[in-house]
Amino acid sequence: MSRTVRARRSELATPASNEHMFAKAAAAGADLVFLDLEDACAPAEREAARGKAARALRELDWGTTTRAIRMNGVDTRWAHGDVIEVVTAAREALDVIIVPKVRAARDVWWVDVLLTQLEETLGLGERIGLEVLIEEVEGLQDVDAIARSSDRLEALIFGAGDFSASQGARVDTNFDPRADYPGDLWHYARSRIVVAARAAGIEAVDAPYPNYRDPDGYRLACERAGAMGFAGKWAIHPSQVEPANAVFAPTPEEIAHARRTVAAYRDAEAAGRGATGLDGMLVDAAHLRHAETVRTKAALLGL
Numbered sequence: 668m669s670r671t672v673r674a675r676r677s678e679l680a681t682p683a684s685n686e687h688m689f690a691k692a693a694a695a696g697a698d699l700v701f702l703d704l705e706d707a708c709a710p711a712e713r714e715a716a717r718g719k720a721a722r723a724l725r726e727l728d729w730g731t732t733t734r735a736i737r738m739n740g741v742d743t744r745w746a747h748g749d750v751i752e753v754v755t756a757a758r759e760a761l762d763v764i765i766v767p768k769v770r771a772a773r774d775v776w777w778v779d780v781l782l783t784q785l786e787e788t789l790g791l792g793e794r795i796g797l798e799v800l801i802e803e804v805e806g807l808q809d810v811d812a813i814a815r816s817s818d819r820l821e822a823l824i825f826g827a828g829d830f831s832a833s834q835g836a837r838v839d840t841n842f843d844p845r846a847d848y849p850g851d852l853w854h855y856a857r858s859r860i861v862v863a864a865r866a867a868g869i870e871a872v873d874a875p876y877p878n879y880r881d882p883d884g885y886r887l888a889c890e891r892a893g894a895m896g897f898a899g900k901w902a903i904h905p906s907q908v909e910p911a912n913a914v915f916a917p918t919p920e921e922i923a924h925a926r927r928t929v930a931a932y933r934d935a936e937a938a939g940r941g942a943t944g945l946d947g948m949l950v951d952a953a954h955l956r957h958a959e960t961v962r963t964k965a966a967l968l969g970l
């Protein structure tokens with residue numbers, strides 16, 4: 668079965684226990700909003716939050732925003748209840764489930780099998796997609812198998828907060844993209860995740876940026892992630908949505924340049940050549956691929 672192709676420049680986190688934040692999240696303009704049943708919810712609130720999330724998914728106007736929840740990890744007592752209760756109550760109003768702390772492909776299969784049974788029992792018309800967080804060292808080691816574990820899987824997300832803890836790094840001291848040494852402490856993890864995602868034909872989404880009062884740092888982190896091939900970034904505050912949407916979308920100049928690149932390459936091809944020049948720069952088959960990627964992204968975003 669084919670996967671749904673979605674924009675995911677911005678993925679906005681909202682605690683599923685805090686109903687007063689839901690309307691603002693739904694109207695924030697994010698490509699995806701997830702109501703979080705996991706770490707943003709106090710453990711005592713997690714069961715009650717399921718009903719709040721399902722009601723919001725069904726009743727609010729989400730416009731074109733993808734509607735998601737983050738469930739609890741499959742090694743917790745909440746996991747099966749999260750999936751069964753929210754899917755049963757929200758039905759087609761839930762597009763995607765985010766699975767945290769995935770350590771192995773079998774964690775994804777477990778959710779996939781449960782969803783398949785629920786969709787059949789409830790007679791759901793739409794298939795629910797999955798995104799998974801790579802935020803445990805075991806998950807990073809097995810990331811290739813995880814990326815290929817289910818045809819519901821649409822994206823891998825880098826969870827730098829938990830990953831720092833899992834690796835034994837000093838949490839929250841190393842996210843600032845302006846730090847000069849050792850540069851991006853998470854460059855290896857980020858590269859590993861993007862390559863695994865792309866090789867499996869899915870997307871990668873970059874980590875949350877905890878300092879929501881640092882718009883310049885957030886924008887720079889978006890630019891770095893975009894340069895590496897991430898399709899988008901988490902937003903932990905509605906103010907982070909606009910910069911993520913802007914940075915991860917191709918600019919009008921990029922779209923125009925892509926169109927000219929394709930035209931130049933086609934002209935060269937018609938003249939029996941495999942390469943040409945455009946504004947003093949080489950255009951060959953690799954540049955054609957870049958240009959086509961820009962055009963595909965622009966078409967997805969209606970640009």
Ligand code: GLV
Binds near residue numbers: 802825874875
């Ligand atoms: C996200 O869940 C993170 O741990 O960074």
Ligand code: MG
Binds near residue numbers: 706800826828
């Ligand atoms: Mg986490």
